[in-house]
Every structure is written in structure tokens, then in C-alpha cells.
Amino acid sequence: MSVFKDLSPQLISNAFVAFLFAASGPVAIILSVGAGGRLTSEELASWIFGVFIVNAAISLFFCLKYRQPLSFFWTIPGTVLIGPALDHLTFPEVIGAFLATGLLMAVLGLSGVVGRLMKAAPMPIVMGMVAGVFMQFGLNWIGALRDDAAIAIPMTVAFIALSALPRLAKAMPPLIGALIVGIAAWGIVHGFNIDLGDSVSRVGLPLVHVPEFSLQAMVELVVPLAITVLVVQNGQGFAVLKSAGHEPPVNAIAVACGIGSMVAGMVGGASSCLTGPVNAIISADGPKEKHYAAGVVVALLAIPFGLMAPVFTKVMLAAPAAFIASLAGLAMLRVLQMAFMTAFQGRFIFGALITFLVTVSDLTIFNIGAAFWGLVFGVVASWLLERKDFETLA
Template sequence: MFAKFRGMYGDINAPAFWAGVTGFVWYAFGAVPLHIAVASQLGLTAAQSSSWIFIIWTSGAVASVALTLVYRIPVPITWSIPGLIYLGTLAGEFTFAEMVGANLVAGVLILVLGVMGVGERIIPWLPIPIVMGMFAGSIFGYVTRLVDATVADFTVAGPAVAGYLLGRLIGNPRVPPVGLAVLFGAISVLIGGQATPEAMTWGLPTLDFQAMDFSMPAVFAISLPMVVLALGLGNVQGLGFLIGQGYTVPVNRISVVIGATSVINSLFGGHPAIVARTGVAIL
């Protein structure tokens, strides 16, 4: 076991480093702002938002590192962006306590299905078009607003897009397109004088057990879609991609880890974990 871990030092090279940096940039500048926006849309308090954000990132990081060390395959465990967007569309229809309870039910279901071996058997027979169609309508509004924001602030968005396209054109793993996009965008912000200092305070994140309320409407509207997203998108697309790349993937064990991580997330206000499809492709 220790020899296997020592052998990993030889795998730390420039392409691997920049792949990790690209993944970090994607989550830091793409996923985190979206998470903050949805938390605001749901009307959460600062403590609730802090607990939610902290637990899902921490549990995902721990699970990712553990699975990577044990199985020597790139398995980024994060959280479902489609699931997060879907929760945002339910603002006003359910209380946060009902969402927390429904997420706990989803985590338990994912864990049980993983123990039963459903995670591996679901890959061949779950129709992806059904999974994709379920949340396609919910993300359409976000996509249109993204285009509007790009057109409205082209002086920043234009250089960022140009940086990304330049990185794709170069095609060198040491020059990540997302990194160039962030760099070009940051330079345009500084040149345009749009960056202004803001007073801010630092503090430890809040991690609190959240109140739960269980209702059948919330279970049907939240729990079941979350299970489908976790096992459907995560297993079929995320793990399926790894299998297609020739990796030997312990699907059932990873499904159990996802279920256990989802249960932990829900206790502190988080939503279910998932094998990150974008992260898998980057890494």
C-alpha cells in the first residue's frame, strides 16, 4: 500500500498539475458563484449558506482524495450542478427544512442502491435522454441570462472568451484554456478600472445541523430527481466516461461513497454528491 502511494509522486507532472488547476478554476469561478446565487434565491441566512457551501466542498474533497489514492483513478466527487439549479427553481414551493429532509432521503436511497449493486447495473439501462430532459427546461433561463450578461459587459467577457479560444488553439496541456480566460478577463477588469477594493472580514465557516421536515410532495419533487441525477448523470456519464477511457472502475463502491457523502451533506444543509462529469473530462 505504501509503495503504491510512493509511486504516485512520479505521476505528478506538468500536465497533471495544470489539469488540476483547470479543474479548480472551473469550480472556483463557475460553480461557487452559481451556488451563492441559488442560496440567495432560496432566501437562506448567512449561516445556512455557509454550512451548505462548506460541507459539500469539504466532503467532496475528502472523498475525491481518498478514492484517488486507493484506486489510482481520477474520480472527482463534487455536487450536482443540475441538482443545484433544480433546487433553485423550487424556491417558494418548499421550505428549506423540507429540502433538507428530501436531500437526506435522497442520500439514503443512493446509499442503499449502491450497497445493492444498482449503481453498476444502472449504467447499461438508464435512458440518458430522460435524465437530460428532466432538467433541460430548468437551466434554460440561466443560459439565456448568461448570454445577456455577456453582451451587456463585452469588454470583460470578450477578452475572457478570446483567452479560452486561444488556449484551445494552442492545444498544450501546460496552457489551460480556462486559466487563460480568467487571466485575460482579470486584465480587462483591471484596465477598465472595474476592480474596486471592498471592505471584508474573514472568519471560520459555519457548520450547523439543519432543521428537517419530511413531506411526500418534497420527496417526489426533490428526492427522486436527485437520485436520478446522482446515479444517472454521475454513474452513466461520469463513470461511464472513465470506463470508456480504459480505467477499471469500482462502480458499486464509488456509488456507496457517493451515497454516504450525500447523507453527510444533507445533515448540514447540503444536497447530494455526484461524480463530476466536467471534472472527469478535465482530469
């Protein structure tokens, strides 16, 4: 196949680093959210299976069909978004919202309106919501520095040191460095006490859930999830790929995200999206016409990881709480920084502020969570007090 001829050592290296990124901090976020929502290790393993296997299949198809680095994984903001929802919704209700969101995205993609939808959404208000839902991960990282300094401080020092040295960071991304140092600190301070139990016998066997479709879950989750995928996550991915000289198929990607979300949702996986960080890594070097080959390698690495999800889940759940909190928090720092920068400069600043405050407040009205109300109140505030900013969206 031509894909093997197009591979180079640099592209393979980029693909491996991109995969390690996806399999470290973002997986820690799944475990953190799931543990907070009282999901079992089997449910978490099935979730990880779904988001790796399903999105690897989509990525392979798109990379080979369009000859572009089109890597799909799952929405991190959407994952964080369902954390508070699990306090008052059952997991089957959340899964029902995943399926409804997937159907909505597929329909929007088929209708061809996704590009116009992305332009019409006030990005500062959307990013105000994102900043609000990500805030807790930053706070958990700070708490880990206090509660288990022997784990959190070395991880933080490694992350900052690598971030301060761009040349070294290119060979060893800061998050990967923090992961390695954290594993070493885990072994030295606490020792590795991991009981795999029957996880090996469950390799490659996800749980198939029966979804429940409740009005509360639909109202609270579907619109925010669709916005985070189509506007925030996919928008980031499009920007990354266009800066590298690619022209991603916007509507086809929306359809794929919708279908992937419905399939992954059946085994408990969060909504699919076109990933920004992974695509940024694999399109950073080399001729652009060969970047797709790195995307193929990422997908091929994701498949065995997904199949081994029960084992990896047991290992991660055995880690000290500070290890997960630090890894997830450090993974969120740049995204949280970008969310604040986008939300609070230029247009819709007041609406973004209201959205952020309402989201952070954990306000619940009619049993509907704060992220939804943050968007509602933010848009209303901007419509009343920043009317001229809406004229710029036309």
C-alpha cells in the same frame, strides 16, 4: 508514500487546472442558485464548505484505495434543480430532500442494482430534463452581454478565443481564461469593493442545519436528484474514466455518493457525485496507473478552499452580477450542448422534447416543480408514441 513518487509536473498541472475548474464556474452556479433562493452568505459558505470538504475526503479515500482517478464533487444539475424549488420550499425542506436522496443512493448502491438502473433509464428523456434546467443559465449569460457588456463581452471573447485554439486551451482552459479576464474587467470597470466583514473569523465553521422532511419536497426532488447523480453525473464520470482505461467501481461509488450527500447535506451541501470534467482533466495525460495521484492533489487543494469558504463566498458575492452570470453560463455551454445532442438524436426524441418543454415551462402541479413533471410526462409520451424505443433498453 508512493503517491508522491507517482506525481509528475504534468499530473500536478492537470490537477491544478481541474481544481480551478471546480472552484470557478461550478461555484458560481451555487452562488447564482443560492442568491435566487434568498440564501444568506453564511448558508452559501456552509454549502461550499460541505461540498469541498466532504467530497475531498471521499476522493482521497477512493483514489488511494482503488488507485484510480476517482474525484468526487457535487451535482451541478442537482444544484440547478433546486433553484426553482427554493421559490416554494424552505431550505430545511430542501436539505431533508438531500438526506433522503443520499439514503436512497446508498441503498441502491448496496443492493448492486445501480448498473442496471443506469441502463434502464431513457437517457434522452433524462437529458431533456437537464437541458431544461440548464437553459436559464444560458439565457442569463446572454442577458449579461446586454446589461453589462464591459464585463460579459471580454469574458466571452476570452472563452471563445481559447476554445478556438486547442493547443493554447490545453495550457489555459477556456473557462479559466474567462475567469482571469473577468476579474481584470471587474477591477477596471467597477473596482474591487469587498467587505469581508466577519467572514475571516468564520473560517472552517459551517452551519449545521436541522432538516425538515416534507412530502412535497420528497416527491419533487428526491427522484430527479437521484437520477441526475446516478445516471447523468456518474454516467458521465464512468464514460470518461473508461475511455482512459479505468474500471470504476460502480456500486461502491453509488454508496459513497449516498453517504457524502447525507453528510454534506447536513451543512447545506448539494448531493455528491463522481465528477466528469475534473476526472477527464486529471486522466488526460501520463500513464493511467499514475492518474490517481492527480486525484489526490485535487482533493488536497479542495480542503483549504472549503475551509476558507466564508472568505471566498464574500468575494464572489461582491462581484458584479454579470461576472457571476457569465462565468456560470459559459461553464454550462458545453454541458448544455451535450444535453441537447443526447436528447434529440436517435431514440426517445418525442419524449425528450416533452420533458424539455415541461421543464422549461416551470409548470407546478400539487406544488411539485417542473423537473419532476417533465420526467413523468416525457416517459408517458414515449410510452404511448415511442413504444419500440423501450424495447432497446432490455
